[in-house]
Amino acid sequence: MATIRDVAKLANVSTATVSRVLNDNGYVNSETKNRVNEAIEQLRYRPNDVARSLFKGSSKMIALFVPDIKNPFFPELARAVEDVTNQYGYTFVLCNTDDNHEKEITYLNALTQKSVDGFIMVSSTICERHLEHVTSPIISLDRRFSSNISSVTVNNRKGAREATAYLQSIGCKKIAHICGPQTASNSKDRLKGYLDVVKYEAWFHSDFIVAGDYRFKSSYEVTKDLLTKHKDIDGLFVANDLMAVGVLKAAESLNMNIPEQLSVIGFDGIPLGLTTTPSLTTIQQPIYEIGSRAAQILLELIDHPEQQVIHEELEVTLIERDSTKRREEA
Amino acid sequence: MATIRDVAKLANVSTATVSRVLNDNGYVNSETKNRVNEAIEQLRYRPNDVARSLFKGSSKMIALFVPDIKNPFFPELARAVEDVTNQYGYTFVLCNTDDNHEKEITYLNALTQKSVDGFIMVSSTICERHLEHVTSPIISLDRRFSSNISSVTVNNRKGAREATAYLQSIGCKKIAHICGPQTASNSKDRLKGYLDVVKYEAWFHSDFIVAGDYRFKSSYEVTKDLLTKHKDIDGLFVANDLMAVGVLKAAESLNMNIPEQLSVIGFDGIPLGLTTTPSLTTIQQPIYEIGSRAAQILLELIDHPEQQVIHEELEVTLIERDSTKRREEA
DNA sequence: ACCCTGTTTGTAACGGGTTACATACTTTTT
DNA sequence: AAAAAGTATGTAACCCGTTACAAACAGGGT
Numbered sequence A, B: 001m002a003t004i005r006d007v008a009k010l011a012n013v014s015t016a017t018v019s020r021v022l023n024d025n026g027y028v029n030s031e032t033k034n035r036v037n038e039a040i041e042q043l044r045y046r047p048n049d050v051a052r053s054l055f056k057g058s059s060k061m062i063a064l065f066v067p068d069i070k071n072p073f074f075p076e077l078a079r080a081v082e083d084v085t086n087q088y089g090y091t092f093v094l095c096n097t098d099d100n101h102e103k104e105i106t107y108l109n110a111l112t113q114k115s116v117d118g119f120i121m122v123s124s125t126i127c128e129r130h131l132e133h134v135t136s137p138i139i140s141l142d143r144r145f146s147s148n149i150s151s152v153t154v155n156n157r158k159g160a161r162e163a164t165a166y167l168q169s170i171g172c173k174k175i176a177h178i179c180g181p182q183t184a185s186n187s188k189d190r191l192k193g194y195l196d197v198v199k200y201e202a203w204f205h206s207d208f209i210v211a212g213d214y215r216f217k218s219s220y221e222v223t224k225d226l227l228t229k230h231k232d233i234d235g236l237f238v239a240n241d242l243m244a245v246g247v248l249k250a251a252e253s254l255n256m257n258i259p260e261q262l263s264v265i266g267f268d269g270i271p272l273g274l275t276t277t278p279s280l281t282t283i284q285q286p287i288y289e290i291g292s293r294a295a296q297i298l299l300e301l302i303d304h305p306e307q308q309v310i311h312e313e314l315e316v317t318l319i320e321r322d323s324t325k326r327r328e329e330a
Numbered sequence C: 001a002c003c004c005t006g007t008t009t010g011t012a013a014c015g016g017g018t019t020a021c022a023t024a025c026t027t028t029t030t
Numbered sequence D: 001a002a003a004a005a006g007t008a009t010g011t012a013a014c015c016c017g018t019t020a021c022a023a024a025c026a027g028g029g030t
Helices: A004-011 A015-023 A030-043 A049-056 A073-087 A101-113 A156-169 A185-198 A216-229 A241-253 A287-303 B004-011 B015-023 B030-043 B049-056 B073-087 B101-113 B156-169 B185-198 B216-229 B241-253 B287-303
Strands: A061-066 A091-096 A118-121 A138-141 A151-154 A175-179 A209-211 A235-238 A263-268 A281-284 A311-314 A317-319 B061-066 B091-096 B118-121 B138-141 B151-154 B175-179 B209-211 B235-238 B263-268 B281-284 B311-314 B317-319
Touching: A004 A015, A004 A030, A015 A030, A049 B049, A049 B101, A061 A073, A061 A101, A061 A287, A073 A091, A073 A287, A073 B073, A073 B091, A091 A101, A091 B073, A091 B091, A101 A118, A101 B049, A118 A287, A138 A287, A151 A156, A151 A287, A156 A175, A156 A185, A156 A235, A156 A263, A156 A281, A156 A317, A175 A185, A175 A216, A175 A241, A209 A216, A216 A241, A235 A241, A241 A263, A287 A311, B004 B015, B004 B030, B015 B030, B061 B073, B061 B101, B061 B287, B073 B091, B073 B287, B091 B101, B101 B118, B118 B287, B138 B287, B151 B156, B151 B287, B156 B175, B156 B185, B156 B235, B156 B263, B156 B281, B156 B317, B175 B185, B175 B216, B175 B241, B209 B216, B216 B241, B235 B241, B241 B263, B287 B311
Parallel strands: A061 A091, A061 A118, A118 A138, A138 A151, A151 A311, A175 A209, A175 A235, A235 A263, A263 A281, B061 B091, B061 B118, B118 B138, B138 B151, B151 B311, B175 B209, B175 B235, B235 B263, B263 B281
Antiparallel strands: A281 A317, B281 B317
């Protein structure tokens, strides 16, 4: 690989001049500039980004941490972040953490040592304490972990209320909830939203809340159990779409008809909900917007670290599909 | 951030000694080593990977290029690559290329400038010519682009033959094929496998081959068209699962019953095929194994670049689910 | 007493860019 | 005509680890 010194020699100038041409700053005579550019082309010279990073202390990379790349929510989000960061000349690094604290810390350290310029994190286990020694800006997504750290979220509680109220409005009499991991703040908020609506209902019972982990499999198993024990449940608000699809399959395996016997509503609005039969009613998050806003805010934070903390909350939308249906009065 | 010089000063040794302690090579007196380790801890020193990379000319990063992160096939693959590379102390970079040649080249250049140590590529547009100036090892996945570049693939043609023959064996009389983008070698091979079986059938007609692009949406539309025009089609081999799910939904929208009226078989074996109703019969690829083998081979190639080119071909497996059914004789 | 090998540590060059500062010449301002 | 501002370019330090090489000393073998 040719270096800047090779170029300088061939063009008969100093490396400083070549650098000025490369970065288009400082004074360079236009004739000199041409000579340098010719040399660059002739040698197929490409500046070494590592050397540049070392001097600048910045790598032009940003990282996104997601708990589960197999949940279609996150590829969607990743696309958004990728689009924005690429647009601004950053390289995008995607890290899958499995919601595993050690893995998160390992990645955080490894990438900090690589002078990564900023982090976008979807994490349930990270809190301020772990980030004390991280000097690059961080933004939390989907889940919020400190008022000192910028975040982009949706109104989870309100969305959950809306979902639950919707089930009531179509005539569901006993509404259960499959919740996500209680370490995740969004999961807690969705549970709260559900409780806001049903807490004082006469039929309500804590058995109607069962714990999932945002994955398909757990939900499938937990739901089979729930629906076998409580045959009178006629509405189910599930904390995310992936688990809601597990519910659909669980009901199918029990020969329960959705939406005739049971109405199901999810949360997220991932494309997966369009591929099931019945298609999935859900609370749709503006996934792409969440990702792109987060990326934009992070990039601003990188350029202006003194800037104050921003918490942005986006709105969710109820999407009615075929997994819910108005219940006829008995 | 503390530097190696700070540590050296505090421990009263030279930077060389600190470096020896850090990398555990060369001679260091055990007492000195303790002193250095204490200083490291006291200063919370972490070596700067960028400086290290600059000197070594290697960044301990490897990159995976995928055409569409939203296709669940690729997150699965990414997990495999991530697991292996992390295990060997590499940082994993995931790049979404949209099958866009320019984006691929841009990524390739950007990452080469960052001294990325190797590339795993799923690409339809890259050929040897574009890689001439890339000095780090490359392995192609899923698709094969040159005999000089190592690859890990599956036996696409054989799998396609198996799929098509299976449809015949359960009594399908007219079998159509939705193919993938014809730029992709795996897509071409799957078409060939289909043709191997049906080419000389009396009923065969080129109308029975329709072009998709491996995405859900195209397949949904194209299939509605196909099934409307050719109502006698009773078997459909679809080049990947994502499109096969599109077929399921298209048939649903036309009020066609799967598998009663039409048997559908996909290719890939992604988890999505388990969430549809009916669940999807498919040719399953060992996705995780493909990814992890590719990563392993790449890491070997990085350590021993002189090593000869390897082409590994893995086997696929037919998984019978509910989207296919033996056809009763009329 | 001498040589050889092994141990311990330090000095300084190196990797490849960037930029503060110095120098020198040209043009503009007053 | 002198001072100031603008243009053009080079020198060398700097970013921060790594390592070749040198130096110095201990212990073993002959």
